[in-house]
């Protein structure tokens with residue numbers, strides 16, 4: 001297996017490597033375009049920088065934000081990103097990704113209201129504008145792990161690529177009745193989300209979680225599997241339920257996978273010859289319906305299943321558990337080409353792109369290049385925000401990002417989350433997160449010894 005390093009000192013170095021790989025990635029020396037205002041749901045955003053949804057695995061057991069959750073979001077608000085896409089929040093208790101995931105219910109609403117208000121006030125005070133806040137509503141599906149003991153998967157179908165020779169018990173496959181009951185739960189979540197003060201809700205359909213997995217449920221029998229209409233039934237119907245609260249001050253959006261990274265018939269967005277080559281015809285149809293029929297005006301584009309093939313969702317340099325199966329630049333090229341396909345087919349749709357952090361200090365140059373090239377209108381930054389929540393201000397002040405203020409794509413934030421610890425940057429925010437990582441390493445060592 002080839003090891004990759006990140007020895008690029010200039011954009012030219014990266015361009016040389018792209019030439020060798022015969023792939024394209026939009027890169028720009030100029031980052032001013034990131035600070036060009038953007039109209040979103042009748043609100044003028046001050047810049048095109050978003051914080052990507054990033055679970056911190058640090059909520060209180062009752063699902064309310066903890067001090068650590070609060071610290072993360074207030075740092076984001078101070079940093080000046082015009083949009084903060086809140087991490088995944090479960091719509092039902094059994095769909096919780098971990099016992100530390102945020103839960104928005106009637107009971108936790110007051111804490112969310114105070115939290116949202118504090119984030120907006122912080123942004124207003126520090127930067128003169130409140131960030132646009134989107135909440136990500138999710139059901140974790142096969143990755144549900146609501147109790148500390150064992151995972152409790154609720155899968156859309158049997159996927160041998162994931163399950164291998166240990167297939168899930170058939171009781172873990174969600175019934176049609178169960179799926180139908182969730183449509184209304186997304187509607188309820190949207191109502192609570194608006195009451196909490198968010199500016200919008202994302203009906204999450206990506207990364208192998210329940211709605212995302214259904215998009216590839218070619219072999220599932222019944223009304224949620226097989227043809228395109230069935231596989232997208234839950235997403236479209238949930239969106240219709242959420243629309244009861246849609247207005248000029250409350251937006252409905254979707255974080256959408258356009259490529260699952262599994263061969264047909266176990267994932268969508270791929271050709272049907274068993275390879276992993278992309279085929280965007282179904283994702284384009286999904287976006288057409290979301291945008292032209294269901295009135296979605298803003299969408300975030302993403303890919304892959306980070307639990308199985310994280311190099312697709314978030315190209316990395318190293319990972320404690322996974323191998324890098326392609327040059328990370330190839331992963332970035334797939335991601336930004338995919339966004340460009342969507343944007344070029346729907347020029348009036350506001351398209352948000354994902355996953356720039358692998359490029360270390362050049363991440364803003366990729367985001368700016370992608371906007372300039374018409375591949376997207378806005379970019380959401382994930383791991384860079386863990387490493388340096390102040391990056392929007394840093395870029396605004398100097399036009400670039402210092403290498404020592406960038407993410408190094410070491411994937412330790414993911415290792416923390418996977419290990420049941422609060423997730424953050426052990427390199428740039430070591431005082432808070434390095435002790436968690438050390439304790440995780442000790443735990444793993446002890447487990448190996450017993």
Ligand SMILES: Cc1cc2nc3c(=O)[nH]c(=O)nc-3n(C[C@H](O)[C@H](O)[C@H](O)COP(=O)(O)O)c2cc1C
Nearest residue numbers: 052053054055087088314355356357381382383423
């Ligand atoms: C620790 C961690 C938690 C994440 N949590 C979420 C999440 O809650 N929802 C989501 O849609 N994506 C989540 N992601 C994916 C990020 O939003 C983002 O797409 C990914 O990190 C690639 O962007 P980047 O290269 O800028 O980091 C998470 C990623 C990491 C590393």
